[in-house]
Amino acid sequence: MSIHCPSCGSHQVVSRNYGRKVSGVTGAAAGSASGAAGALSGAAQRTRQPCGLC
Numbered sequence: 679m680s681i682h683c684p685s686c687g688s689h690q691v692v693s694r695n696y697g698r699k700v701s702g703v704t705g706a707a708a709g710s711a712s713g714a715a716g717a718l719s720g721a722a723q724r725t726r727q728p729c730g731l732c
């Protein structure tokens with residue numbers, strides 16, 4: 679699965695969000711089910727943000 683900017687299609691967004699996404703998933707794995715749901719929801723929202731280059 680590739681992540682790209684919804685506005686311009688740049689794959690630059692991957693490097694911007696990857697660190698946060700990984701840390702969120704790791705925290706969710708160590709946390710409760712409700713924490714996992716919140717982390718996944720937050721990660722999904724972040725992947726939809728523009729890359730900042732457009």
Ligand SMILES: [Zn+2]
Pocket residue numbers: 683684685686687688728729730731732
């Ligand atoms: Zn963009």
